[in-house]
Amino acid sequence: MKVFEKAPAKINLSLDVLHKRQDGYHEVEMIMTMVDLADRLEMRELPRDTIIISSQVGYIPVDEKNLAFQAARLIKEKYDVRKGVYIHLDKKIPVAAGLAGGSSDAAATLRGLNRLWGLGLTVRELMELGEKLGSDVPFCVRGGTALATGRGEKLQPLPSPPQGWVILAKPPINVSTADIYGRLRADQIDRHPSIPDMIRALREGDFAGICSSLGNVLEDVTLQVYPEVLRLKQCMQKLGADGVLMSGSGPTVFGLVAKQAKALKIYNGLRGFCNEVYAVRLLT
Template sequence: MKVYEKAPAKINLLLDVLRKRDDGYHEVEMIMTMVDLADRLEMTELPRDTIIISSQAGYIPLDEKNLAFQAARLIKDQYDVRTGVYIHLDKRIPVAAGLAGGSSDAAATLRGLNRLWKLNIPMEELQALGAELGSDVPFCVSGGTALATGRGEKLQPIGAPPQCWVILAKPPIHVSTQEIYGKLNVREIERHPSVPRMLQAIEDQQFGEMCQAMGNVLEDVTVRVHPEVRQIKECMMRLGADGVLMSGSGPTVFGLVSKEAKVPRIYNGLRGFCKDVYAVRMLT
């Protein structure tokens, strides 16, 4: 038996950090949604008790360092599954990009194995399992659009943002989330984005107001280490994107565009800066 799962990328319309927690994590407020750039996973049951992962991408680990592998092992251990699984991962989301590609793969693995092995695990339980793998995994399990608090694992689903085009551009660098959070001094944050303002803009389906409400307090930290991020952001604004922001800890920058006619110009203009450029829609 085989099952197939799609693992979409996420973007942060808003990312705020409130304080450093005693457990070493940061207390955050994030508004996240998903876009139509996705990895695809094919899962096949194996009679022997093993986990095998393959991929066409030569740059990702295929062992226990892979979050999909970790997700499969976690669900096997938790529910005492004695059969194995072969997972083929068709990788489309760039790695270490601030788009939660690895987290979405882990979430898709949890959903897929829940179906493959007929475990009937409720969504809330799958999300709790996901939290053991990473802060973005619970959101990726359910998808949609949500306000995330705590370290990112506490989720409040909200309505979909106004539909628009999303241009994604990732410079040829890798960013460590751990490094960026390590360099963040919460007391030095000059301006915190407003969660109520963003929630109201989404509820009212006000695209312009949503673009104005976007903010990411990690952006200044990443830009200090990787100035290419600022160059891409400035280029995207110059080319006419309506709202521009870095996603997660970066380095991917996304631009929201309401008019389809603008998309080719922005897309082609960014191709001069970096190879990884995508024009996609929000998954509403």
């Protein structure tokens, strides 16, 4: 038996950091949604009790450093599954890009193994498992659009954005989320995104309001360390995207575009500026 799971990328429409917590994590408020750029996972049972990961790309780990491996090991240990699994990752989401590709792979692994092994776990139970793997994993288990608080694991569902296009562009650098958060001084943030305005725009299906409410307090940190991200953002703005923001800790920059013709114009304009460019739909 084989099971297949899609693992979509996420973008942050809003990302605010309130303060650093006693446990070393940061207290955040984020609004996240998913886009139609996805990894695809194939899972099949093995006769011996082992976990094997493979991928068509050679730049990701396929051992215990891989979040899909960790997800498989976690669900096996938690529910005493004495079976093996082979997982093939068809990677499409750029790595270390601020798009939660690894977290989405882990979430897809949890969902897929729940089906493969007939465990009967609820979405809530899978989200609780995902929390042990990373702050973005519960959201990726659930999907859709949500306000995330705490470390990012507490989720409040929100309406998804209206139909529109997303241009994603990643410069040829990798950014460490831990490094960016380590450089952030939460008590010195002078501009916070308006979470209530973004929620209102989502509830009203107001695409222009969503674009005008975009905000990410990590941008200033990443742009100072990696000026190429700033140049990419400025380029996307000049090409006419309706709203432009860096996703997560970067370095991927996304542009929201209402009209397909403009989306294709921006996509073609960026192709000469950046190798990794994608034109995809918002998952509504």
